[in-house]
Amino acid sequence: MTATKNRVVRAVALCCLLILTACSATYRNHGYVPPEEDLENLVVGVDSRATVDDVIGAPSASGMLSDGDYYYVRSRIRTYGMYRPEVVERQVLAISFNDDDTIANIERFSLADGQVVPLARRVTDSSVVSGGFLRQLLGNIGNINPEGAFGS
Template identity: 80%
Template sequence: MTAIRNRVVSAMALCCLIVMTACSATYKNHGYVPLDEDLQNLVVGVDTRATVDDSVGPPSLSGMLGDGNYYYVRSRVREYGMFRPEVVERQVLAISFNGDNTIANIERFGLEDGNIVPLSRRVTDSSVLSNGFLRQLLGNITNINPLEGLN
C-alpha cells in the first residue's frame, strides 16, 4: 500500500515540476546597441562615419539614403507559456551626421520615450470563414474525381 502511495506522490511531484518548468518565462534578445564606454571614444563634430564604423561597428539600421543617420536597435522579448510575446525592453541609439559626415548628435531612447504606433494590416478575406464545417466537408467530398485514382 505504501509503495503505491509513494509512486503516486512521486508521479504527482514530477507532473507539478513539468508544469512549473513549462510555464517559466523565456527571454530572447535581438539586435545590438554599443555600450556607453564605446561611445565615450566618439567626439561630436570631430569623428566621422568611418570612425563610428571602426569603433562601435556598423549599424543595424541606417537612414533611407546612403548618407542617412545610424540607428542601433536592441530588444528584449519575454515569452511566457501560451501568451503573446511581450517586448519588455527596447533601446535605440541614434547617431546623426552633419553634411560633412561628422557626428552631429548621439541620442539614446528606450520604451519609456516611445509612442505606441498603430499598424494597419491588409488581409484578403477568405471564403472559408463564411462556410461552416459541414459545408466545407461536403464541398471537399464533391471535388473528388474518381478518374484520377485509376491512373
C-alpha cells in the same frame, strides 16, 4: 500497496514540478547597442562616419539612403507561459551625421520614449467578385475561342 502509492505520489509530484517550471518566464535578447564606454570615444562635430565604423562598428539598420543616419537597436522580449510575448526593454541609439559626414548628434531612446504608431492596412480589391473556384472555371468555358487554340 505502499510501493504503488509511493510511485503515484512521485509521479504526481513530478507532474506538478514540470507544470511549475513550464510557467517560468523566458527572455530573448535581440540586437546590439554599443556600451557607453565606446560612445565616449566619439566626439560630436569632429569624428566621421568612418570613425564610427571603426570604434563601434556599422549598424545592422541605417537610414533610408546609403548616407543615412545610424540606428542601433536592442530589444528584450519576455515570453511567459501561454501568453503573448511582451517587449520589456528596448534601447535605440541614433547617430545622425552632417552633410560632411561628421557626427551631428548622438541620442538614446528607450521603450518609455516610444509612441504607438497606428498602422493602416490598405488592401487592393481583387477583380474576383465573390465567386468560388468552380464558378470561375465554368464561367470561362464560353470565353474559349477554338480558332485560337489550333492556330490560323
